[in-house]
Amino acid sequence: MKALKKGLLASSLVMSLGGGLSASLPGALFAQPPAAPGAVKASYSLNSGQYVGTREYAFYGYVKVQATVQNGKLTDIVILEFPNHAGRSQYISSIALPYLVQEAVSAQSARVDLISGATLTSQAFEKSLDAALKKAGALSGSGA
Amino acid sequence: MERTEVIMDMPITVSIPSMLGVEPPDEVFDAVFGYFREIDERFSPFKGGSEVSLISRGEEAIEDASPPMREVLRLCEETARQTGGYFSAWYGGKFDPSGIVKGWAVREASRMLDELGFRDHCVDAGGDIEARGLNAEGGPWEIGIRNPFxxxxxxxxxxxxxRGIATSGTYIRGDHIYDPKTGKPVTGGFASLTVVGPDVYEADRLSTPAFAMGEDGIGFLAMTPGIEAYAIGRDGNALFTPGLARYMT
Known part of the structure; x- marks a missing residue:
């Protein structure tokens, strides 16, 4: 088992995501914009502008996002409203980090009974973004 | 046998293995989901007529609160103390104990199943899970930790x-991870933090404050008796408390 000092942990955390794991939320809406502009299909037509999504209810609070579209591509998402149950004061740990074990995570698809994960507000996030993109004309029956 | 319903805007799943080929009756599931609907009615801060809203608006004195509300108020005070004031059920003059209610309600639902004679079961509310007894294969419940990437x-x-298990996480899109407190992209902290405790109430009430502590969170959890944790960094490396190894296959 490997003991980690706090400084080591902090430095490992500021490393960027370039290590190979791709990060994206579920669903096509969260895919990275295509690298080559020519790859954008005609049916994927977004009007430039900023679009505020609906305020979506999650048990812990509300989620609302704003999507920015430029040249037919989703270029930015700003989260306007978040559930917040973190409290106000900053927890300051003055005690050295206890012994911890480190390992590289690897994706697997083993069969399990249930899955623990933070999906609740992600889904509200997705719904709000979906509504913002509808305004941008991304989905059938609207926009150009 | 398993049933899922969406209550409090999250999927809630109750799983009870059949015993000697006999399936648990529907009424058992009805009772548990009925309980969650009562919890939503009483504790939702988004329903104007809920008891939480009445207290928040000062229309009900705390001394007049219902027994379950008094229990939750007591747990809120206790958690505020134990997290050094990091947890609070009062924000800007508004009362919102949701950070306590979810894990507490899942544990209560699990106790209800125990009392009805269904010793082996899982109750999962939006990824926060109470795992009791054994699964359908007669072994411990196998719970996956979701890949935040x-x-x-x-x-x-x-x-x-x-045992109970709860996970707090970030919103990930492309190279950006958002801080749930501010909504702004962050460069530090974990991508997700999973807490295992003696029950889901203990795991859930600690996971959110610990997650918000950033890199300090895993240290806080490691120093909390009876609690184990698995933290996934943004770089794809995980840190976990050595005691978690006993749950790994």
Missing amino acids: DPSTIVKVLRLSD
């Missing part, structure tokens, strides 16, 4: 019996 996969399997 690709939610269609898992990164770990934990084998839990008579």
Whole structure:
């Protein structure tokens, strides 16, 4: 088992995501914009502008996002409203980090009974973004 | 046998293995989901007529609160103390105990199943799970930790019996991870933090404050008796408390 000092942990955390794991939320809406502009299909037509999504209810609070579209591509998402149950004061740990074990995570698809994960507000996030993109004309029956 | 319903805007799943080929009756599931609907009615801060809203608006004195509300108020005070004031049920003059209610309600639902004679079961509310007894194969419940970088996969399997598990996470899109407190992209902190405790109430009430502590969170959890944790960094490396190894396959 490997003991980690706090400084080591902090430095490992500021490393960027370039290590190979791709990060994206579920669903096509969260895919990275295509690298080559020519790859954008005609049916994927977004009007430039900023679009505020609906305020979506999650048990812990509300989620609302704003999507920015430029040249037919989703270029930015700003989260306007978040559930917040973190409290106000900053927890300051003055005690050295206890012994911890480190390992590289690897994706697997083993069969399990249930899955623990933070999906609740992600889904509200997705719904709000979906509504913002509808305004941008991304989905059938609207926009150009 | 398993049933899922969406209550409090999250999928809630109750799983009870059949015993000697006999399936648990529907009425058992009806009772548990009925309980969650009562919890939503009483504790939702988004329903104007809920008891939480009445207290928030000062229309009900705390001394007049219902027994379950008094219990939750007591747990809020206790958690505020134990997290050094990091947890609070009062924000800007508004009362919102949701950070306590979820894990507490899942534990209560699990106790209800125990009392009805269904010793082996799982109750899962939006990824926060109470795992009691054994699964259909007669072994500990196998719970996956969701991959924060690709939610269609898992990164770990934990084998839990008579334990609770809860995970807090970030919003990930492209290279950006958002701080749930500010909504702004962050450069530090974990991508997700999973807490295993003696029950789901203990795991859930600690996971959110610990997650918000950033890198300090895993240290805080490691120093909390009876609690184990698995933290996934933004760089794809995980840190976990050595005691978690006993749940790994």
